Amino acid sequence: MLTWQDILTFAQTGNPTPPRRVEKSASEWQLQLDEHTFYVTRLKGTERPHSSGSCTLFEPGKYACVCCDNLLFDADEKFDSGTGWPSFTQPSSKESIAYIMDNSHAMQRIEAVCNVCDAHLGHVFPDGPAPSGLRYCMNAIAMKKCD
Template sequence: MHSDYNRRQFLRHASLGVCGLVFVGIDAAAKPTVRQVWIVQVSASGQVSAPERIDAIIQSNAQWHAQLSQDAFDITRREGTEAPYTGKYWDQHGQGIYRCIGCDTALFNANTKFDSHTGWPSFWAPIASENVHNTVDTRLGMRRTAVNCSRCDAHLGHVFNDGPKPTGLRYCINSVALNFIALA
């Protein structure tokens, strides 16, 4: 008797679910949920705006692969790391904004870049705390803090507590995750 009740309950819930899909529309149920994030926009002249809520960029691996170079895909989507002293921005000294290669979000201002003698571009602060987020990275048998773009979740690099004043932080970032735009 107990199994008959469970079977009837299952069939009842399943039929309600099917009716709900028909009522709402199967197409609507198949669409991914839109996620929004707070981002600070930065103009071509470096003007920083107030934080605004915008849609996150969510794409499949196939879409990212079509948009990015193989190296950029491996680093930003698979959490890779480029070899030191090989990236195009480790020794870059011009004034400008470093933007995400995946979504063009402003990430770092060249004013916060410093020579860390590590072979990667290093910054003591992001352009806005809203534009990056940190996650725990336990790969390679150690605990590190990974840095990702808040809008498209691209892996950028890691942040360490051995940077200069005023923050004491070193954002060690892969060049291939960035696009440098000189200030207009």
């Protein structure tokens, strides 16, 4: 189980080795993704809170990166954070997600990106439920549900 200290260590000293890499140019991503998905995943945008039914969808399954199909989360780790974005307590594996210090918008946060293709997913915070205390606050548009 990852802890907040693990997340801080990854963000400060280096992330786990990804299982593979997918690298494309901005124009290649634009051809693959619709405008809003491109904005969120490739330009580090944020979707409006409560803009997806995914926040209140609690059913078995897995969530993968919409850009590269990298497995990100299991629905068993999903919880209702009340924030308006889908939230999870743990990634599907230690290698699924990379962490980047983010000091934008006059805040100090940890950005969560796909460790395979660098898609912006959202942020991780130390205010989630026990036992990990982690809250992965994700943009629903950056993920796709798979079985």
